[in-house]
Amino acid sequence: MGVEQKLGNMGVVTTTLEQTVNWARTYAMWPMLFGLACCAIEMMGAQASSYDLSRFGMELMRPSPRQSDLMIVAGRVSRKMATVLRRLYDQMPEPKWVIAMGDCASCGGVFNNYAVMQGVDEVVPVDVYVAGCPPRPEALIHGIVTLHEKVRGEKVKDWK
Amino acid sequence: MDKKLEPILQKLQKDFDATASEYRGDVSLVITPEHIAAACKQMLEPLGFELLSTMTVVDYWPEENPRFHVLYQFTSISKNLSLTFRVPVTGVTPSLPTISTIYRNATWREREIWDMFGIKFEGHPDLRRILMPHDWAGHPLRKDYPLGYEEPQFTFNYKEIDLRKPYAKE
Amino acid sequence: MTQLQEVSVEELKHLVSERAIQGETVLLNMGPQHPSTHGVLRLLLELDGETVINCIPDIGFLHTGIEKNMEAKTYQQAEVMTDRLDYLNTVGNILAYSMAVEKLVDLDVPPRAQSIRVILTELQRIASHLVWLGTAALDVAAMSTFLYCFREREMILDILELCSGQRMMTTFIRPGGLWRDVPVEFETVVRSFIKIFPKRIDQYESLLTRNPLFLDRTLGIGRISAADAQNYGMTGPSLRATGVDWDLRKARPYLGYEQYDFEVPTRTEGDSYARYLVRVEEMRQALHIVVQALNRLPLGPVRSDNCKYVPPPRSEIGVSMEALIHHFKLWTEGFDTPKGAIYSAVESPRGELGVYLESDGGPKPYRVHWRTPSFDNLQALPLMTKGHLVADLVAIVGSIDIVLGDVDR
Numbered sequence: 001m002g003v004e005q006k007l008g009n010m011g012v013v014t015t016t017l018e019q020t021v022n023w024a025r026t027y028a029m030w031p032m033l034f035g036l037a038c039c040a041i042e043m044m045g046a047q048a049s050s051y052d053l054s055r056f057g058m059e060l061m062r063p064s065p066r067q068s069d070l071m072i073v074a075g076r077v078s079r080k081m082a083t084v085l086r087r088l089y090d091q092m093p094e095p096k097w098v099i100a101m102g103d104c105a106s107c108g109g110v111f112n113n114y115a116v117m118q119g120v121d122e123v124v125p126v127d128v129y130v131a132g133c134p135p136r137p138e139a140l141i142h143g144i145v146t147l148h149e150k151v152r153g154e155k156v157k158d159w160k
Numbered sequence: 161m162d163k164k165l166e167p168i169l170q171k172l173q174k175d176f177d178a179t180a181s182e183y184r185g186d187v188s189l190v191i192t193p194e195h196i197a198a199a200c201k202q203m204l205e206p207l208g209f210e211l212l213s214t215m216t217v218v219d220y221w222p223e224e225n226p227r228f229h230v231l232y233q234f235t236s237i238s239k240n241l242s243l244t245f246r247v248p249v250t251g252v253t254p255s256l257p258t259i260s261t262i263y264r265n266a267t268w269r270e271r272e273i274w275d276m277f278g279i280k281f282e283g284h285p286d287l288r289r290i291l292m293p294h295d296w297a298g299h300p301l302r303k304d305y306p307l308g309y310e311e312p313q314f315t316f317n318y319k320e321i322d323l324r325k326p327y328a329k330e
Numbered sequence: 331m332t333q334l335q336e337v338s339v340e341e342l343k344h345l346v347s348e349r350a351i352q353g354e355t356v357l358l359n360m361g362p363q364h365p366s367t368h369g370v371l372r373l374l375l376e377l378d379g380e381t382v383i384n385c386i387p388d389i390g391f392l393h394t395g396i397e398k399n400m401e402a403k404t405y406q407q408a409e410v411m412t413d414r415l416d417y418l419n420t421v422g423n424i425l426a427y428s429m430a431v432e433k434l435v436d437l438d439v440p441p442r443a444q445s446i447r448v449i450l451t452e453l454q455r456i457a458s459h460l461v462w463l464g465t466a467a468l469d470v471a472a473m474s475t476f477l478y479c480f481r482e483r484e485m486i487l488d489i490l491e492l493c494s495g496q497r498m499m500t501t502f503i504r505p506g507g508l509w510r511d512v513p514v515e516f517e518t519v520v521r522s523f524i525k526i527f528p529k530r531i532d533q534y535e536s537l538l539t540r541n542p543l544f545l546d547r548t549l550g551i552g553r554i555s556a557a558d559a560q561n562y563g564m565t566g567p568s569l570r571a572t573g574v575d576w577d578l579r580k581a582r583p584y585l586g587y588e589q590y591d592f593e594v595p596t597r598t599e600g601d602s603y604a605r606y607l608v609r610v611e612e613m614r615q616a617l618h619i620v621v622q623a624l625n626r627l628p629l630g631p632v633r634s635d636n637c638k639y640v641p642p643p644r645s646e647i648g649v650s651m652e653a654l655i656h657h658f659k660l661w662t663e664g665f666d667t668p669k670g671a672i673y674s675a676v677e678s679p680r681g682e683l684g685v686y687l688e689s690d691g692g693p694k695p696y697r698v699h700w701r702t703p704s705f706d707n708l709q710a711l712p713l714m715t716k717g718h719l720v721a722d723l724v725a726i727v728g729s730i731d732i733v734l735g736d737v738d739r
């Protein structure tokens with residue numbers, strides 16, 4: 001407070017380290033392409049011109065897990081895919097977040113049988129669940145904004 | 161029934177000792193497993209059914225003999241006809257000769273039938289699981305295989321199911 | 331489940347050539363998570379430098395057990411699962427299922443319902459081809475086409491949302507007709523779409539059809555002959571691009587397609603460029619059908635009267651006792667069907683989508699088998715990619731137009 005009074009209008013902003021790092025993390029979160037089924041088409045629709053994801057800094061969907069921070073699991077995860085999913089999650093560097101998009105990723109959705117994993121939180125820890133079958137692009141954007149708020153609220157001692 | 165199909169049906173019935181039936185316009189022939197390879201070869205070349213639309217199985221458990229009915233659906237593009245073969249297969253070590261050399265899309269169809277029902281195809285070049293993981297035990301589409309569903313969590317049993325549900329660690 | 335399981339090379343030895351085992355050629359895993367494989371398809375490539383010697387697809391990563399799950403539900407409850415098979419052609423899936431149930435129980439469908447079904451199916455065909463065009467162009471690095479195609483797709487999804495409330499998984503078509511009548515704004519919205527769409531197709535064509543970069547990537551790539559395509563069971567635009575004129579809408583007309591005047595585009599080369607041209611022309615023809623159907627839309631009911639199988643209208647339930655009892659019976663027990671087995675097929679944007687339905691007389695289907703077009707179309711991939719480069723493989727996979735929900739069910 002004292003610093004600001006002395007500097008006045010010199011275009012300097014003071015803030016805490018925690019706020020800066022959280023702000024930087026939210027504004028350039030790169031999602032990893034993990035579209036599996038129908039929700040992937042809505043994710044692509046959210047990426048495209050009408051509902052633009054690049055206004056959140058997410059236009060670059062990185063196919064490589066080593067270069068991404070956010071994994072949007074869009075679609076139903078079968079048992080055969082579960083090992084692949086976990087392997088990709090392990091390959092992502094910290095800090096990483098997971099959004100379970102759609103009903104099938106959150107809880108198994110319409111399918112309650114031997115082949116579909118009942119919720120992707122059986123293999124990876126999930127931060128935000130987005131409901132819908134498939135969720136509208138606006139619902140996905142709401143989920144992403146909720147994740148941003150969660151990241152903004154992270155404390156230094158919770159950083160990984 | 162289409163008029164063009166009748167001479168074909170008569171020829172097949174005579175050659176392979178088959179019985180024909182019709183339901184809502186769909187014609188099907190019941191053929192025994194010994195004749196199926198020869199019958200399929202006939203369908204492709206002289207009779208002109210170029211497309212094997214689909215191959216699937218119906219499981220009639222708990223009847224053991226025959227337990228499975230293997231269905232072959234043929235389509236003729238040049239003549240615009242369709243015909244189905246039904247092959248009854250027994251439930252104890254079921255097997256059939258492969259037709260993947262005649263119709264090449266039977267390769268994956270037979271792999272799927274092996275995966276889902278456990279019917280072996282002799283002479284198949286690559287019989288391994290296609291839809292389930294390669295070390296899965298059991299044949300899911302059989303009637304004695306359970307659906308494998310998870311009990312829904314209502315408010316009265318929420319906590320007890322929550323304890324049993326696997327959650328991921330970091 | 332979360333342990334890693336390795337597939338030993340021993341198991342796959344019979345699939346790869348001698349040179350791979352000796353170490354001369356490279357085995358590359360184009361894994362289930364890949365930007366260009368249009369879903370979770372795993373391709374095992376055997377490469378000599380950049381040339382593909384053999385390509386072994388590994389599917390099953392999206393297997394959902396829909397066929398077994400439908401056996402556990404009544405005919406009405408099972409409609410929910412049908413949308414999620416080929417998720418780009420949701421209206422076509424439920425149409426195939428409804429037609430199969432109608433064939434099984436011998437149910438009539440009123441003409442207004444037939445016409446609206448035609449309009450929605452053709453609009454869905456256009457939407458599916460738009461997604462294909464966007465993603466296939468994205469694979470050969472024409473990125474702006476993707477954004478343009480999705481702009482038009484949003485308009486079609488708005489129309490579907492207007493009718494049913496849902497953008498993709500509409501379940502608007504039911505056995506016996508439709509869920510309910512389309513709202514009054516339907517005609518205006520569809521006409522406004524019809525007015526602008528032909529110019530947009532011209533826009534896409536101006537970007538791609540005579541573009542030398544696009545021609546380089548697709549002309550002569552992924553060639554397949556007509557005999558091979560038929561032997562592999564290919565149907566749909568991929569087959570029509572090889573010269574075989576087989577379209578179920580013309581050969582075995584359903585839904586009243588014989589009254590509409592449209593052409594089925596075919597080409598003879600059988601390569602990726604031919605498939606592209608066939609699909610673009612199909613979009614134009616689909617729009618032509620929509621115009622004709624909309625001009626001739628008859629008035630009348632949209633659901634069959636047979637209340638044993640079709641729920642009665644909501645308005646009647648308050649006043650008529652039979653309607654109430656029918657409604658109750660349909661929702662609690664389902665309807666009983668005659669014993670028998672039928673096969674019914676429609677023309678989806680990918681090929682022949684067929685439903686084999688067998689009933690043992692009860693309210694639940696005894697066996698439902700979906701003949702999905704992408705399963706057979708994908709089997710021809712190793713033949714099409716022999717001798718091409720890895721970059722061509724990407725273009726070929728894009729041009730066949732597979733949807734993994736179809737392949738794995």
